[in-house]
Amino acid sequence: MSTAVDIAGPSSPDQAHSSAKIPNEPLRPSLKRSSHPYSLSHYISTPSPAVDVKGLIQPSPGQQRAAQPGHAKPRRAPSSWPDMFESPSGLHLAHAAELLMRAGLLALTPAEDSSGCGADFQPFLGAWFPFSPALFPLAGFQMGGGHWRSTAVGAESIEGLVAEGYSPGSLGGGGGGRRKRKRCGECVPCRRQTNCEQCSSCRNRKRGHQICKYRKCEELKRKPGGPGFEILYPTQ
DNA sequence: ACTAACGTTCTG
């Protein structure tokens, strides 16, 4: 449970000034299964009030200060960054929310009928989500083009969305050659709209040519052909 | 042409 933090990534400042141009997410409505070490029950059984999670997520002022760029080492980022910011592996909190949604435990609020809600939460898009039934799904699905409407989106809905034109092949895995795969657009990292500007990828963007760690698609983190990959991209 | 970012290779 101690690792369930870093989907947040560094929060506030980056919202305002992510220097990099953030493209509109190539949101794909297909919801793919992700193989995570934790099962749904793992999350359900773990009491995690929004406040507590938020408390874990929010970096302390001291931590933020330590993260100030400026004293860049030529190599190897200094250990001043706490693990909570440097370990994208902790994304399972997001995964938990995803699982909960699938299980119908999280309610999806339609963007249109947001009586102000959508606007209120907009600033949180992609940054971090308090583990609250209302906040988390709203962000991504609002951008999703109004596909998501009801509380429990069943597998049929997902399949239908997939059938809208996003085939596994179109994701780059199908061509046969080693074409670039594309971001799934659905996972929490993909839904982030801002670069944290603090992770190693952001700080080293010029040379690293890598997307912000917290925006790195969970699917792309997997090796094609690696464990679980065929599940994500079933051969048809 | 320029930029973003995926994939591969290199390095510690």
Place this chain on the structure above:
DNA sequence: CAGAACGTTAGT
């Protein structure tokens, strides 16, 4: 092995 650097692809 993880992370950095680089080559390359893809979108605008």
